Amino acid sequence: MKHSYLASLAAGLFVVCGLMGCQSSQEEKQGAADDMKATAGTWTLVSGEAAGKPLPEADLKNSKLTIVGDAYTVQIGEMAPKQGTQKLDATKSPKQIDAQDTAGPTVGKNLGIYEFMANGDFRVCFAATGKERPTTFATTADDGQFIHVWRRAK
Numbered sequence: 001m002k003h004s005y006l007a008s009l010a011a012g013l014f015v016v017c018g019l020m021g022c023q024s025s026q027e028e029k030q031g032a033a034d035d036m037k038a039t040a041g042t043w044t045l046v047s048g049e050a051a052g053k054p055l056p057e058a059d060l061k062n063s064k065l066t067i068v069g070d071a072y073t074v075q076i077g078e079m080a081p082k083q084g085t086q087k088l089d090a091t092k093s094p095k096q097i098d099a100q101d102t103a104g105p106t107v108g109k110n111l112g113i114y115e116f117m118a119n120g121d122f123r124v125c126f127a128a129t130g131k132e133r134p135t136t137f138a139t140t141a142d143d144g145q146f147i148h149v150w151r152r153a154k
Contacts, residue, residue, distance in 0.1 A: 035088045035095070035114075039067045039122060043150035045076070046121065049139050050146040065150050072099070080104050088114070096133065097124060113137070122150045 045063035048055035059077035066073045067086070075081045082104030089096040094113040101107050111133035112126035125137045128144030139145045 035090045035116075036070065038116060039086075039088070040069070042066045042153040043122060044153050045148055046151045047149040048147055051143075052139050052141050064153070065148075074104075082106060094135070094137075097126075099126065101129070117149070120152065122152075124148050124150075 043065040084101040108129040
């Protein structure tokens, strides 16, 4: 009798844990989907940093990011536009973004982190192409990382 009770208890716990795991997985997918929807649209660059220094004012004035679904086009100053696709992972802390540039000056996979700021801005920090993902929103003179703060265009 004791064995049957323990077997039933174990089976019940297995089912509950399995359902919780499914719910958690669904919540994780929903978080990424919600963040993808939140990034959709056109953005203007309001600030940025590279090599530990602020981006030039000219780069800020002539920059635009457009996201449709998982596809993006970004123009920074006078640089050639970049195009590619992005994948968001809202389950990590900080949240992670993988950008696969398919056209432009940095073709390849770029690993980054992102967040939505209290004022609605979208902030990203990317490593140089082929480098490890950053863990904080910071750059130094020799790390090759950059930060962009994007504001939804009016």
